[in-house]
Amino acid sequence: MALGLTGYVVLAIILLTVAAFFMARSRAKSTAGGDIRLLHSLPNYYGYNAAMFAAVPAFGVLMIWLLAQPMIIENSVFKLIPERIVSEGSSRGLVMSDVRRVAEGLDIAVARGALTDDEAGSMRADADDVRSILGGVGVALGSDVEPEVLQAAQQYRSKSETGTFWMSTTVVTLALLGAALAIFVTNADFRARNTVERGALTLLILAASLAILTTVGIVLSMLFESINFFRLHPWTDFFFGGSWAPNFRGDSDLSILPLLWGTLYISVIALLVAVPIGLFAAIYLSEYAGPKTRSTAKPLLEILAGIPTIVYGLFALLTVGPALVSIFGRGDNGLLGVDWMSGATAVLTAGLVMGIMLIPFVSSLSDDIINAVPQSMRDGSFGLGATHSETIRQVVLPAALPGIVGAVLLAASRAIGETMIVVLGAGAIAKFSLNPLEAMTTITTRIVSQLTGDTDFASPETLVAFALGLTLFVLTLGLNVLALYIVRKYREQYE
Amino acid sequence: MNDMRILERDVDTNTIKIAARGVQVYYGDNHAIKDVDVDIQDKTVTAFIGPSGCGKSTFLRCLNRMNDTIDICRVEGDIHIDGEDIYDKRVDPVQLRAKVGMVFQKPNPFPKSIYDNVAYGPRIHGLAKNKAELDEIVENALRRAAIWNEVKDRLNAPGTGLSGGQQQRLCIARAVATEPEVLLMDEPCSALDPIATAQVEELIDELRQNYSVVIVTHSMQQAARVSQKTAFFHLGNLVEYGETGNIFTNPEDPRTESYITGRIG
Structure with a gap:
């Protein structure tokens, strides 16, 4: 019962921690002779300090051990499995998962009383019907167990058992030692407050570095998969080829250029919609609207930002697309009597809806930036006899321009990375075309379609998704960095 | 107050430029200006003095x-400039502000070039027929604000890059460029060092040749140095108004005396 033991260990550490807290606190009080004014820190700090010493090293070691033990055991057990089984079972990972499954099955059988511990350790694959015994306790195996696999599973079991035993001993000892040490050093002069302060600082740094490390991890995993892709597929075709035609039998054309064209085209249309509307809305809200209008209109506008993008996608597919078709399509039955648009999915559909999605983004950022322009600028302009709109056009907007450019760039990077709206609204045809009424596809849409369904993670057709993702990441990261640089430069002017 | 130079200056004219009668100002429920009557003369520097929050800046901002x-x-209440009621419905505040220029406490050049800063007013009011005329207006305004020699070689440099004193003189040039008849100055030297202050004060004295100048100041020495008429405000009331020399040497109201001798304020 590996899990059970680990559970008890965790419980023991928690109990020790609580006990250490109270013991250190009362020891601190008694060393001061009951007068807490003589203590360096408040009594609770001594308690926190002891709790910290008891819990942190113990939990740290526990976590590392839990992560490392299976890896080490698997490596040693794997040597028992001959090459023959690995080649039949297709890969090392699959065979090892069989081993783990049998080992777990044996554990469960022992727990349920179907086998004794000795029987589980001495079972022979040729003598006992392992499959039916395990099946009897609810562990279904796909095939009969090979003798080597059973032996490996038995090894695995005994090694995990030993490992877990040593782990429990080490961890509980560590907790005891930590608590004892902290209680031992507790006296009136011990600077528990400062130690706790350092502990809090460490916790915060840990949280911050975890967030950064995750980002690095994501980038690295994309990078490695992309490298795998470029081993299988020429990079010249990816970056400079002219067509996108994935073919799961191999020999596909996988060029990013048609996808990039679709992405940029849709993003440009989205920005053409979002920037003027968002900017004008921001100008109205920050310059003209009274406090009442502002306090109702602003949250209403920001509701747009809270709508999930899949809902925008449905809106594109079911409302905007058909509306556009009824204007630009259907021949004589359409509003314009032309037949330029055949289906609801088109660059214009996706662009318009994405533009609507970006309006609150542009308007709320621009609003902040316009509000940051000092009132003295406006006063100066009014004082010279300028009207409100002259003031906005000639003084406020030029002063806010760098910030607004930054906001637009941030909106652009969102447009480029947007997925659901284009999956539903833009279509799936990769091509170079200037006609906004045709269906086109984007990088994000292709990533989705290359990775959904039955996929084989060793073929270039699947791995291309990572290369696409990485390119997209670099693109939006570049835009964000540029935007933040511009915004920051602008902020320096007034502070 | 021994360092105070009180000069008897001639008041060139007795024409009344601005006449205010029974002016009341409310900020929400707060009664900020209580029943102020004042006559401001043309081609004269009039100083408004008084402790912080007494309403002098508020009253100044009523004038444009x-x-x-x-x-x-x-x-x-009524405020007449050249006999015309500026709070009349037919008066366009935008036109009025072109006639009554204003210089603010903190220099506030626009984030544009020095040239564009000065040309801003003439451009929006269409004062120049062509580029040559605009150049002339800009040069004259900068000369009158005594900053021409410092900036003539870098008219295209941003106005925000000048020093504080230069920025304030640039703002004065900007106000002068629209050919106002009255120039309102709201503590124009409070953000400046003594040298820049001296330059601006000299400038105010020169501007008196052409304009009626109203200046709000916290510095009584400054009021004494630059103005011919002084008005003392206290708690929203106009306590005393008269010749600067009289106000500082022989105040009639005990509150004025207390303020200028430093007992209140």
């Missing part, structure tokens, strides 16, 4: 209707 830009502010 800058208070209109504050939502909660309400002005009652």
Whole structure:
């Protein structure tokens, strides 16, 4: 019962921690002779300090051990499995998962009383019907167990058992030692407050570095998969080829250029919609609207930002697309009597809806930036006899321009990375075309379609998704960095 | 107050430029200006003095209707400039502000070039027929603000790059460029060092040749140095108004005396 033991260990550490807290606190009080004014820190700090010493090293070691033990055991057990089984079972990972499954099955059988511990350790694959015994306790195996696999599973079991035993001993000892040490050093002069302060600082740094490390991890995993892709597929075709035609039998054309064209085209249309509307809305809200209008209109506008993008996608597919078709399509039955648009999915559909999605983004950022322009600028302009709109056009907007450019760039990077709206609204045809009424596809849409369904993670057709993702990441990261640089430069002017 | 130079200056004319009668200003429920009557003469520097919050800046902002830009502010009473009621419905506050220029406490050049800063007013009011005329207006304004020699070689440099004193003189040039008849100055030297202050004060004295100048100041020495008439405000009331020399040497109201001798304020 590996899990059970680990559970008890965790419980023991928690109990020790609580006990250490109270013991250190009362020891601190008694060393001061009951007068807490003589203590360096408040009594609770001594308690926190002891709790910290008891819990942190113990939990740290526990976590590392839990992560490392299976890896080490698997490596040693794997040597028992001959090459023959690995080649039949297709890969090392699959065979090892069989081993783990049998080992777990044996554990469960022992727990349920179907086998004794000795029987589980001495079972022979040729003598006992392992499959039916395990099946009897609810562990279904796909095939009969090979003798080597059973032996490996038995090894695995005994090694995990030993490992877990040593782990429990080490961890509980560590907790005891930590608590004892902290209680031992507790006296009136011990600077528990400062130690706790350092502990809090460490916790915060840990949280911050975890967030950064995750980002690095994501980038690295994309990078490695992309490298795998470029081993299988020429990079010249990816970056400079002219067509996108994935073919799961191999020999596909996988060029990013048609996808990039679709992405940029849709993003440009989205920005053409979002920037003027968002900017004008921001100008109205920050310059003209009274406090009442502002306090109702602003949250209403920001509701747009809270709508999930899949809902925008449905809106594109079911409302905007058909509306556009009824204007630009259907021949004589359409509003314009032309037949330029055949289906609801088109660059214009996706662009318009994405533009609507970006309006609150542009308007709320621009609003902040316009509000940051000092009132003295406006006063100066009014004082010279300028009207409100002259003031906005000639003084406020030029002063806010760098910030607004930054906001637009941030909106652009969102447009480029947007997925659901284009999956539903833009279509799936990769091509170079200037006609906004045709269906086109984007990088994000292709990533989705290359990775959904039955996929084989060793073929270039699947791995291309990572290369696409990485390119997209670099693109939006570049835009964000540029935007933040511009915004920051602008902020320096007034502070 | 031994360092105070009180000069008897001639008041060139006795024409009344601005006449205010029974002016009341409210900020929401707060009664900020209480029943102020004052006559401001043409081609004269008039100083408004008084402790912080006494309403002198508020009253100044009534004279070009800058208070209109504050939502909660309400002005009652009559203010006539050249006999015309500036709070009349037919008066366009935008036109009025072109006639009554204003210089603010903190230098506030626009984030544009020095040239564009000065040309801003003439451009929006269409004062110049062509580029040559605009150049001339800009040069004259900068000369009158005594900053031409310092900036003539870098008219295209941003106005925000100048020093504080230069920025304030640039703002004065900007106000002068629209050919106002009255120039309102709201503590124009409070953000400047003594040297820049001296330059601006000299400039104010020169501007008196052409304009009626109204200056709000916290510095009584400054009021004494630059003005011919002084008005003392206290708690929203106009306590005393008269010749600067009289106010500082022989005040009639005990509150004025207390303020200028440093007992209140």
